[in-house]
Amino acid sequence: MSKSRGNIVRAETVDEVLGADALRYFLLREIPFGQDGSFSFDALVQRYNGDLANGYGNLMSRVVNMVHKYFGGVLPEAGDLTQAEAALRASTENALAAFGPAFDELNFSEALKALWGLVAETDGYLTANAPWKKPADRSESEHQKLQARVLAVAAEAIRVITALVYPVLPDAAAKVWRQLGQGELENAAKQAFLKNLAWGGLKAGTKFGEPAPLFPRAEKDAVERMQNLEDQNNRSAVDAASPGEKIAPGPATASPSVTPTPPANKQGARGDESLTQTSVVPHDSNKPQATAKVDPVPADQASSRLSTTPAAAPEGAPLHPKEQTPDPPAAPQQPAQITIDDFVKVELRVAQILVAERVPKADKLLRLEVDLGYEKRQILAGIAQHYEPEKLIGRKIVIVANLAPRKMRGLESNGMLLAASLDDGAPVLAGFLEEVPLGARLK
Secondary structure, eight states: OOTTTTOOOOHHHHHHHTOHHHHHHHHHHHSOTTSOOOOOHHHHHHHIIIIIIIIIIHHHHHHHHHHHHHHTTBOOOOOSOOHHHHHHHHHHHHHHHHHHHHHHTTOHHHHHHHHHHHHHHHHHHHHHHOTTOOOTTSOHHHHHHHHHHHHHHHHHHHHHHHHHHTTTSHHHHHHHHHHTTOOOHHHHHHTTGGGGOOTTOSOTTOBOOOOOOSSOOOOTHHHHHHHHHHHHHHHHHHHHSOGGGOOOOOOOOSSOOOSOOOOOOOOSSOTTOOOOOOOOOOOOTTSOOOOOOOOOOOGGGSOGGGOOSOOOOOTTOOSSOOOOOOOOOOOOOOOOOOOHHHHTTSOEEEEEEEEEEEOTTOSSOEEEEEEOSSOEEEEEESOTTTOOHHHHTTOEEEEETTOOOEEETTEEEOOEEOEEEOTTSOEEEOOOSSOOOTTOEEO
């Protein structure tokens, strides 16, 4: 990074596009404290979407929304716990024991890495038990018991995660704390609540706050927006500099990096400027300044594009062009065959729908969040007139995973669902009779 070259990163830029929590988390998670590291807007957005939007934020949103949907916003009693709940509780207590010492040793990166392992485990526990999906052989009362147990245990894990991550994500953690019905996190922090943090602090009967988005997924233009803000600030700095202290703005790059760069070659009076110096010949104001003589271009060498006189038609040519008989319509062509090399370019994978909701002011669109096993992503699908969003949650589908992103209604779609099309145009989603793991590729 170099202020003279202008390739710095301002915290205000990231704050305006992604928020201060995103920058704080990235620096503490990505770069070991006290060491050099690389920074780029691309890496920042990738970490933001992967860990915050699709990870912690999506987990919190799913649990809080389902508590509101199935229990009127009041946390239910967990009831009898199974081995799955005991395992999640053990993992949570291990995270509690390891997080504090790692922070005391300023090992923020490893502490956050371990904590996000608990985020992934909680998310996997929620997906494996699927409280939104009732099998045909499960009674209504049994299903409600499972919903109560899974949501209560997942909410408690989120409470512990939120308390631990508060120093890194103060704004987001405060929002989650309120949504969990725990009041103001800042007041709890003043009472040194972390010293007494333990499993079981979220009591049954707690009234949850209204659900609200935590980390909206960053769109593809987030990198471009941040780069444009930086370029604009660089130009402002150059314009504001005094004539004797002009700053040479560095070339615009796709994303700045904090990795060291070699010093520029010295040119002119200042070694830190990379501008090429030019000389100006002194001019005596008492003498007329010579001007260059411009000879006229001969007519036979002038470009015909400069002439506005229409060319004469050849002698004997008809005044009107001959009318041509239109060609008969071509017979419909059969679909072109493709080779196996063409087919393998299409990456078809198994995904599970985690979130399904209608897109405002779009009668045909549903916004889906799907889990591929190795990542979560957002897909927009034109199936709203044929599928109820609530009934899609938990369903396994087939998607085109390597389709280029496309923006619709201000939202970015990263993939496409596979469905059969009936005679009336109604879609039927492709699926499986056997159990297929998430992320499995169709070949």
